[in-house]
Amino acid sequence: MNKTGIAYIVSAATLVVAVWLGVSIGTVKVPLSTFWDSTDTTATNILWKIRMPRVILAGLVGASLAIAGAAFQGLLKNPLADPYTLGVSSGASVGAVVTLFFGLSIPMLGTYTLPIFSMVGAALTMFLVLGFARLVDRSMKMETIILTGIIFGSFLGSVLSLMIALTGEELRQIIGWLLGSVSMRGWKYIVMVLPFVVIGSFILWLNRRELNAMLFGEERAHHLGVNVRRRKFMILIGGSILTGSAVAVSGTIGFVGLVVPHMTRLLWGSDHRHLLTLSFLNGATLLIICDLIARTIISPSELPVGVITSFIGAPVFAYIFYRQRRKGAI
């Protein structure tokens, strides 16, 4: 069995274990038998109505952020890049916070007003950022994209800060949303986010070999036969779709998009043909585990999952980083 095969098996297995832990652990223990034996209605309800949608949503959000982060880091050739580098997430946040701030609720959309506004915010930002970057520099160099993302991100960030400063009662709600959470969303959110996850991930996966080539620079990729401009556009759009939809349903959950790709690279190498899929799996696993901890650690209260991702993720990352560097040094 080669290294890549092991990587896929290990990643998939940990994901399955994470899902099982995610649905079974809590104030009420849900035994494994509930999956096929629905005689215990309470357990069945908890499993299918509460825990399963929560675990799946956490998994989808984690997977989206991780694969988008891996693609952005590769495309921008920058280990510090993450899904939020482009500023799309700030757009999504502004959309969501505007909804909360003004207490908006469009009758036809009901409780989905927030995620839909958020997605609109993300989409607008994406077009503005890419349009502006193209306006500045027709060839859309990586530096141009990063700088444009920073410009739009900080501008939108100031809009967020303004609303937070002006807000009164909804402050807790806004902060809570910004810190990120996947609780009490239900199946409908999954249905809403799933198409974007599928489309976005598929677009990125289509560009796995191009990402490998672009690691050596745009010029080199061009020489190797990559249609750099088109591929870059595809990757930016794919990553933005994933980021925008993930933020829209869960808030800005940090760390997953930055660190999961790095951990995956350290463990299994930086070949994007595998890195994208493996990051997808590992991102899902990490967020499911983090969400499990977030809702159980000070039970019955819950912590925002964004707090836990950094809290757990950073030491784990530090450990892997340390081990890998030590190994390399010997």
Next chain:
Amino acid sequence: MLNVQNLAGGYGKDPVVQHISFEVKKGEILGILGPNGSGKSTLLKIISGILPKQDGTVEIEGKDVSAYSQKQFAQKVAVLPQLHAHAFSHTVKETVSLGRYPHQSGLFSTWSKEDERAVQEAMAYTGVTKYEDTPIEILSGGEQQRVFVAQALAQEAPILLLDEPTNHLDIAHQQQLLDTVRSHAVEKGITVVSVFHDINLAALYCDRLLLMEKGRIAMIGSPLDVVRDSMISGVYKARVKTQPHPELPKPQMTLLPDTMEEMKPFIVTKEQFQVSSKHVSLSAGQPLKTLSSAVHNAGMGWYRAFVNRHVDKDYNCDDVQAENASYLEREGFHLTETVGMMTAVTTEHVEIEEFAGDFGSVIVAVTAGIGNAVDVSKTLTRDQKQQIGTINTWVIVNGRLPDEAFIQAMITATEAKTKALQDETILDPLTGTIATGTSTDSLLVAATQRGEWLPYAGPITSLGKLVGHGVYECTARAIRAYKKAKGWTV
């Protein structure tokens, strides 16, 4: 194979390069040369499609490049860039495998046997197979560049473009890389176009050279046509001198630094010669440009010490070079700075004389032994072992000489020696005819390369007159001294 017509283009509105037309045939290696900013890299980038062209056409296999998609273009043209950095780690094999990108298509585009073969071949060809699973960033610069050569070769494109491929490589790696490219071009009929910084490397490895100046073609032609003193110094604004390569019919260029002013004038005088029973020697203040047929450091070179060593007439040694070298070292001469001759003649009988002319002076030193005098016109049918006879002649010139004057001085000196033998009626003992020399004569011409410019040394030039007269006089006297010592005359 590659046809460029009236090409113009560059970064901004004003074209950096223009009116570029050339054609490269299959299997040919074309080198692009030019000073910094002459547009050689820009030209390569326009051809490879990185920079836009503003005018003209680029055709590959008779088809305009705009008709090719990016992938199709990469199937035809592989590019090897200068060394570069990378953000994340790839293994060597992953890196080389990327060269197969243009040959893969479809959604899943599985890795075919053909891809694997091309990658393995390219790695073997460049000698990086043993690093297959090594992350590329821990390799040295030379090894990394070899990996990128392998990547370009794995592309299996009929045209290879290189942009200063040997930048930052030491000479061994430069040679290794260019040998690889060259043999690949010859074996597989690959067409190569390469930008070069180093004129000598380009002249060595290319079939034709394209010299650029201010965005235009200054000249295109064979290395012998392009790498000429006037051409190179005109375009690069540098003082250069070209010389033939010692092994190949290719020109090589040397810089002539502007340090002539720093060089203080100095002359060699008769008083600097030292004579002992062991040797005659001259130690000059600075190196002299020397052409000689000596035992140690023969040929053309710069030397500051000259030794004519006495050896027994039965001197016999398997390795004369090594024995003589150890002698010179023992006597305190620096081997790389010293020209060494040998003679069986008593060195005290050396004739040293300084001859003054209107330009400066010439010093002649001769040791003559005529025991094995030979008539050069009668030696064809002779079956005789070489024996030490030896008339060793040194001609030291206080003046500046071109190479041809060195050769003329040697002719003049030889003629004068022969005339002296004739006037002294030295006979070839086997034929009874007048001898022209001995069997192992040696000649040395050295010049300070300061002072007056002396372009010629034929017998009626001011230098040639002194050389002829001086060598004749000294040789005649040395022969008389030899005869006297042998008791042949009173």
